[in-house]
Amino acid sequence: MTVPIYILSGFLGSGKTTLLQQMLENWKAEGKTPAVVMNEIGDVNLDGMMLDGDVAMAELLSGCICCSNRADLGMELYNLIQSGEPDVIIIEASGVANPVEILDAVTEISLYHRMELRNLITVVDAMHLWELYEQQQGKTYRLMQEQIRAASILIVNKSDLVQPEQLTQIQEIARRWNPYAPMYTTVRCELDRALYEEAHPSLAADSSVQAEVAMVAENTTPNAGTNATHSHADNHTHDEHCGCHSAAIEDDSTTAEMAASTEATSSETSAHQHEHNHDHDHKHAGLHHSHEHVMVYTHYFEQPINSEAFERLIASLPSEVYRAKGILTFSDTKSRFLFQYAYQQSDFMKITPQKEVPDVAVFIGEHFDKRHIQEQLQLLEQQETSL
Numbered sequence: 467m468t469v470p471i472y473i474l475s476g477f478l479g480s481g482k483t484t485l486l487q488q489m490l491e492n493w494k495a496e497g498k499t500p501a502v503v504m505n506e507i508g509d510v511n512l513d514g515m516m517l518d519g520d521v522a523m524a525e526l527l528s529g530c531i532c533c534s535n536r537a538d539l540g541m542e543l544y545n546l547i548q549s550g551e552p553d554v555i556i557i558e559a560s561g562v563a564n565p566v567e568i569l570d571a572v573t574e575i576s577l578y579h580r581m582e583l584r585n586l587i588t589v590v591d592a593m594h595l596w597e598l599y600e601q602q603q604g605k606t607y608r609l610m611q612e613q614i615r616a617a618s619i620l621i622v623n624k625s626d627l628v629q630p631e632q633l634t635q636i637q638e639i640a641r642r643w644n645p646y647a648p649m650y651t652t653v654r655c656e657l658d659r660a661l662y663e664e665a666h667p668s669l670a671a672d673s674s675v676q677a678e679v680a681m682v683a684e685n686t687t688p689n690a691g692t693n694a695t696h697s698h699a700d701n702h703t704h705d706e707h708c709g710c711h712s713a714a715i716e717d718d719s720t721t722a723e724m725a726a727s728t729e730a731t732s733s734e735t736s737a738h739q740h741e742h743n744h745d746h747d748h749k750h751a752g753l754h755h756s757h758e759h760v761m762v763y764t765h766y767f768e769q770p771i772n773s774e775a776f777e778r779l780i781a782s783l784p785s786e787v788y789r790a791k792g793i794l795t796f797s798d799t800k801s802r803f804l805f806q807y808a809y810q811q812s813d814f815m816k817i818t819p820q821k822e823v824p825d826v827a828v829f830i831g832e833h834f835d836k837r838h839i840q841e842q843l844q845l846l847e848q849q850e851t852s853l
């Protein structure tokens with residue numbers, strides 16, 4: 467039997483885990499055995515902690531599948547198939563991963579193992595796309611374009627947070643960037659499973675995406691092969707780079723260097739792939755390809771803190787922090803909470819973790835002052851001790 471693989475792509479906080487949870491529930495209700503590969507740019511897999519313990523899960527932490535963890539992806543997929551015999555595997559890519567690179571990796575692996583890439587689903591945060599489109603620049607904008615272009619299924623999510631007339635324009639932008647993938651507009655990724663279970667032709671053997679993957683594998687420029695199919699009315703740059711450069715990630719003071727993102731030409735694409743092959747050399751040589759950085763700060767709490775003070779801190783996060791999540795015990799409530807912060811929206815949910823998990827918060831963004839966040843959190847802890 468061939469195991470279908472689904473890749474979930476989409477920028478940080480767009481709703482990938484929300485969709486993953488629904489897919490898992492649907493398949494389990496059908497009596498199927500799903501397995502998951504979770505990829506996080508940070509060193510803690512909070513989303514994984516929230517999944518049912520009975521789902522086989524592999525974790526690729528502290529980097530993007532498309533960068534340093536790429537070789538591990540093959541190994542993890544192989545191990546999942548050998549050990550658990552899953553009926554289906556879902557790969558949740560990190561929010562800053564370039565899906566074309568992941569497609570490439572999965573396609574390569576499926577040549578040797580009984581797996582079949584079924585769909586690459588890109589989840590888009592509607593408001594985030596809207597605002598990035600207005601700016602028309604930046605690495606996040608280009609990465610989101612890549613994620614939309616590579617999709618075989620597009621989900622325009624968080625539609626509850628935009629006006630109906632904005633939504634129409636957002637759908638038009640996404641459609642221009644990817645005229646082929648079926649597009650669904652959702653709130654909390656609610657979608658009939660028949661809509662994502664069916665393999666879409668854009669991932670079929672003779673598809674443009676497959677051709678693109680083959681060309682990437684051959685170190686030629688994907689642009690040359692995609693012009694005919696992924697034509698872009700608005701002529702934006704086609705950036706072949708992923709959003710992170712995971713070799714640059716450091717432990718606690720985690721820093722993932724963003725890959726250089728200028729217009730991708732044939733030689734640049736090859737150079738980029740060359741970079742990927744030599745991540746470690748570059749790390750040790752201290753070479754950097756860009757001045758921009760994705761940064762991760764992970765804070766392990768030593769004691770419960772006040773919930774209101776923490777909420778105030780989250781509400782005052784600088785715009786450079788575009789994603790935060792964590793599990794916390796508060797001194798003024800009985801329950802533990804999962805908190806989520808994505809694109810200026812925060813959410814607190816009571817939880818009962820299935821296994822022992824520490825109190826931890828992860829902050830992801832660009833150029834933010836990690837030390838300042840650390841000091842603010844430590845202050846909240848100290849305030850509790852002094853009471």
Ligand SMILES: Nc1nc2c(ncn2[C@@H]2O[C@H](COP(=O)(O)OP(=O)(O)OP(=O)(O)O)[C@@H](O)[C@H]2O)c(=O)[nH]1
Pocket residue numbers: 476477478479480481482483484485513560561623624625626627652653654655789806807808812813
């Ligand atoms: N208002 C609103 N919130 C949503 C919607 N979908 C997801 N969320 C919330 O957005 C936050 C991020 O959702 P996730 O599913 O964790 O996003 P993600 O893409 O997995 O995030 P990363 O793993 O960090 O990349 C959570 O608090 C969700 O509850 C939606 O349609 N509307």
